[in-house]
Amino acid sequence: xxxxxxxxxASRRRGGGVVKTGKLPKAAVTLIVILRAREGQEILLEAxxxxxxxxxxxxxxxxxxxxHRSLEGPAAFLLHEVWETREQHTRHTKTPHFLRWNARKDxxxxxxxxxxxxxxx
Numbered sequence: 001x002x003x004x005x006x007x008x009x010a011s012r013r014r015g016g017g018v019v020k021t022g023k024l025p026k027a028a029v030t031l032i033v034i035l036r037a038r039e040g041q042e043i044l045l046e047a048x049x050x051x052x053x054x055x056x057x058x059x060x061x062x063x064x065x066x067x068h069r070s071l072e073g074p075a076a077f078l079l080h081e082v083w084e085t086r087e088q089h090t091r092h093t094k095t096p097h098f099l100r101w102n103a104r105k106d107x108x109x110x111x112x113x114x115x116x117x118x119x120x121x
Contacts, residue, residue, distance in 0.1 A: 023119065024063070024082065024119045025063075025084050025085075027084065027085045027086070028063065028082060028083065028084055028085070028118070028119065029082070029083050029085070029086050029089060029116050029117065029118055030080070030081065030082050030083075030116070030117040030118070030119070031079070031080075031081040031082075031083070031089060031114060031115070031116050031117070032078065032079070032080060032081075032114065032115055032117065033078065033079040033081070033112065033113070033114040034076065034077070034078050034111075034112070034113045034114075035049070035076070035077045035078075035079070035109050035111070035112050036075055036076050036077075036109060036110050036111040036112075037074075037075040037076075037077070037108060037109060037110065038107070038108060038109060038110045039075075039110075041107070041108045041109075042074045042075050044108055045077065045108040045109065046069070046077065048101055048104060048105075048108060049067050049077055049079070049101075050067065051097070051101075052065075052067075052097055052098070052101055053065060053067060055095070055097040056081075056092065056095075056097065056098075059088070059091075059092055059095065060088065060091075061083050061084040061085060061088025061089070061091070061092075062081070062082075062083060062084075062088070062092070063082040063083065063084060064080065064081065064082035065079070065080075065081050065082075066079070066080045066081075067079055068080065086116070
């Protein structure tokens with residue numbers, strides 16, 4: 001039993017499990033981004049989005065960074081991001097992996113909808 005408690009505590013310190021249940025930190029923000037691929041660019045868009053996952057999850061302040069694909073069709077993707085603060089998300093937009101994505105995105109997407117959210121309950 002003690003080993004299990006130590007593992008859970010270590011997981012929480014690394015960020016694993018922090019967002020799965022319970023309240024977020026008071027200043028935390030959730031960003032929902034919906035992207036629609038240009039015709040014929042679905043595979044390349046998915047590859048670019050997948051390339052963002054690992055480096056972004058390692059960033060300070062990133063509590064969650066998940067990529068989803070629509071069940072309605074392969075051209076729509078959703079990013080669900082949770083950051084400890086809005087400032088940490090702003091720092092994310094200055095990282096090399098984000099800047100690379102930002103330079104390529106217009107060739108891959110036809111539409112982008114994004115909104116920041118805050119947890120209220």
